[in-house]
Amino acid sequence: MAIKHLRTAFASQYQPGQPARLVAGEALQEPGGDYEALHKQMKRLFNSKPGKKYGRFSDDIGEGPFSAWLKDYLEEKQTFAAMTDRLFGQWQELLNGSQEEFDGHLMVVHDALADSEVVYLFILETDGAMRFDGSQKLDSTDVLSLSRLNLAVRIELDEWRNENTSDNYMTVVHARGTGDPGELFLRLCAFTNSVDVEKETMTFLDAVEAFAKSSEPEKAGEVRAKAYEFCKDQHALGEPVAIEALSNYLDESQPERFKEFASKNAEMPETGVLHPDHRKVKKLVRIAGSGGGMSVSFSSDLVNQAVYYDRDKDALTITRLPKALREQLQRYLEARED
Incomplete structure (x- = not known):
C-alpha cells in the first residue's frame, strides 16, 4: 500500500x-x-x-x-x-x-x-x-x-x-x-x-440454504459453516461475495457446482457478486432469539444433538449445559433455597 x-x-x-x-x-x-x-x-x-x-x-x-x-x-x-x-x-x-x-x-x-x-x-x-x-x-x-x-x-x-x-x-x-x-x-x-443489501442478503441465505439441503445430510452443516466463514472473511477485507469464488471455496473438487445451482435456483445479479449483511448471514450457523426476559443463542449444529425442539408443546429442551451456565443456575437455586 x-x-x-x-x-x-x-x-x-x-x-x-x-x-x-x-x-x-x-x-x-x-x-x-x-x-x-x-x-x-x-x-x-x-x-x-x-x-x-x-x-x-x-x-x-x-x-x-x-x-x-x-x-x-x-x-x-x-x-x-x-x-x-x-x-x-x-x-x-x-x-x-x-x-x-x-x-x-x-x-x-x-x-x-x-x-x-x-x-x-x-x-x-x-x-x-x-x-x-x-x-x-x-x-x-x-x-x-x-x-x-x-x-x-x-x-x-x-x-x-x-x-x-x-x-x-x-x-x-x-x-x-x-x-x-x-x-x-x-x-x-x-x-x-444502487444495491438493495436486504434483498441480496436474502438471496444469499436462500441460495446457500437450498444448496445445503440438496447436499448429503452429513455435509449440510459443513456447507452452511463454510459459506458463513467465507462471507465473514470477505467482510473483514471490505469486499463483497463473488459467487464464483464462493463456489470454489464450498467444493474445490467441483468448483462450479454451487455457482450452477445458484443460477438455476436463485435470482443472481448479472455481475455474479452479492453484498450480504454478514450479521444476518450468521443465521446459517446460529439460531437465536430474545423476548419476554429471555435470550437464547446456540449453534445450529446442536439441533437434535444437545438442543431439542418439541413443536407440539412449543418447548425447547437443552442438554449438555455450558459449565458457566450450570454453575450460575446452581448458585441461584442455592441462594433461593437459603
Missing part, C-alpha cells in the same frame, strides 16, 4: 445558520510514515463497519460535481490540490446549510494498491484527552479517534473508469446518528445507492 496523495481540512459549524469555518492543510504527495499508519487504521475501521451501502456516482453533475473534479484530476487536467480545493469549498458550502452542529476533519486519500487504485474520503472524529503542559499544569486537548468511523466513502477507480464491469464502485459508511451532516456528506460524495 502507498499513499499517492493526501490532504485534510478541518471544518466546524457551531451555530446553524451561520457560515461554517474551514481550514485546509497542505496537499501531500507520498507522505509515508504516520500518515500511512493513520490511513491503515481508518481502512481497518472502514472494512469492519457493518451495514455499508454500495452504489455509484449520481448522474446529476450539477448537484454532485465531485465525479467531474475527480475525473479531471485523474486525467491530469488539474492537480490534486486543485481538486481538493473545490471539494473542501463545496463541503463548507454544504455545512453552511446544516441544521446541526458539526466539527471534524475531512481526509482525502488517493491510495495505490498492488493491483488497483482507490480514493477514500474519511470524516475523522476526535476524542477528549487530558495532559500536563510544559509547566506541569493540567490541560485538556482533542486527539484523533482511532476507534470510531461513522462517515466515509471508498471509490474503486478502475471499476469506475470501466463502468461496464460494475455499477457498484462506491462503498459508503453512513452510520446511524450522523444526522444532517451525514446526509450532507452523501451529497458531497454525489453517492447514489
Whole structure:
C-alpha cells in the first residue's frame, strides 16, 4: 500500500445558520510514515463497519460535481490540490446549510494498491484527552479517534473508469446518528445507492440454504459453516461475495457446482457478486432469539444433538449445559433455597 496523495481540512459549524469555518492543510504527495499508519487504521475501521451501502456516482453533475473534479484530476487536467480545493469549498458550502452542529476533519486519500487504485474520503472524529503542559499544569486537548468511523466513502477507480464491469464502485459508511451532516456528506460524495443489501442478503441465505439441503445430510452443516466463514472473511477485507469464488471455496473438487445451482435456483445479479449483511448471514450457523426476559443463542449444529425442539408443546429442551451456565443456575437455586 502507498499513499499517492493526501490532504485534510478541518471544518466546524457551531451555530446553524451561520457560515461554517474551514481550514485546509497542505496537499501531500507520498507522505509515508504516520500518515500511512493513520490511513491503515481508518481502512481497518472502514472494512469492519457493518451495514455499508454500495452504489455509484449520481448522474446529476450539477448537484454532485465531485465525479467531474475527480475525473479531471485523474486525467491530469488539474492537480490534486486543485481538486481538493473545490471539494473542501463545496463541503463548507454544504455545512453552511446544516441544521446541526458539526466539527471534524475531512481526509482525502488517493491510495495505490498492488493491483488497483482507490480514493477514500474519511470524516475523522476526535476524542477528549487530558495532559500536563510544559509547566506541569493540567490541560485538556482533542486527539484523533482511532476507534470510531461513522462517515466515509471508498471509490474503486478502475471499476469506475470501466463502468461496464460494475455499477457498484462506491462503498459508503453512513452510520446511524450522523444526522444532517451525514446526509450532507452523501451529497458531497454525489453517492447514489444502487444495491438493495436486504434483498441480496436474502438471496444469499436462500441460495446457500437450498444448496445445503440438496447436499448429503452429513455435509449440510459443513456447507452452511463454510459459506458463513467465507462471507465473514470477505467482510473483514471490505469486499463483497463473488459467487464464483464462493463456489470454489464450498467444493474445490467441483468448483462450479454451487455457482450452477445458484443460477438455476436463485435470482443472481448479472455481475455474479452479492453484498450480504454478514450479521444476518450468521443465521446459517446460529439460531437465536430474545423476548419476554429471555435470550437464547446456540449453534445450529446442536439441533437434535444437545438442543431439542418439541413443536407440539412449543418447548425447547437443552442438554449438555455450558459449565458457566450450570454453575450460575446452581448458585441461584442455592441462594433461593437459603
